[in-house]
Amino acid sequence: MQMTERYSASAPTRAEVDALDGVTLLEFGTDWCGHCRAAQAPLASVLAGHELRHLKIEDGPGRPLGRSFRVKLWPTLILMRQGEELGRVVRPTHEQPIEELLGLGAITSE
Template sequence: MPMNETYATSAPSRDEVDALDGYTLLEFGTAWCGHCRSAQPLLHSTMADRDVRHLKIEDGPGRPLGRSFRVKLWPTLILMRDGQELGRVVRPTSTQAIEELLSHADSA
């Protein structure tokens, strides 16, 4: 599945995310966040050729989805399978960290 390029300003509900089947990578951040921008090339290279749904969600104070996952720093990447969190990476600085997270989806 292709990687999303922009952060969605309207997020699904937690119930909707928990009901998704298969693998989903949630990416919480903002377009103006320097750490988020730095992570984009890393995500592009690791998401290529992977069959993982990618939801790129704009986060911030008062955003209920990010709060339900206790997101505190951006970007936060959360890999889920059938509504269950398998792992997360906060502020990745290398493709290795993202590869390790996504390896859960590769081994299925």
């Protein structure tokens, strides 16, 4: 799948995210965050082998979607399926934890 390059300043509501059909990977962070930038190469590599929705959402104080997921560190990757959180990875530095996270979506979609 083609990875989204920049974090979106506009975010869906929690109800909209919970209503999404299928598997969705939420990525919370900011364009200026060093940890977020470091995670982009391994994330792009892993996403190239998967078909799923990827929402890259700018987070920060007063951002209700990130708060509803209790995001505290960036980047935080949350895998959702039909409104249910399957798992999350915080500050990934290599591909393995991202692959393991996305594997949860494959296991539960059978």
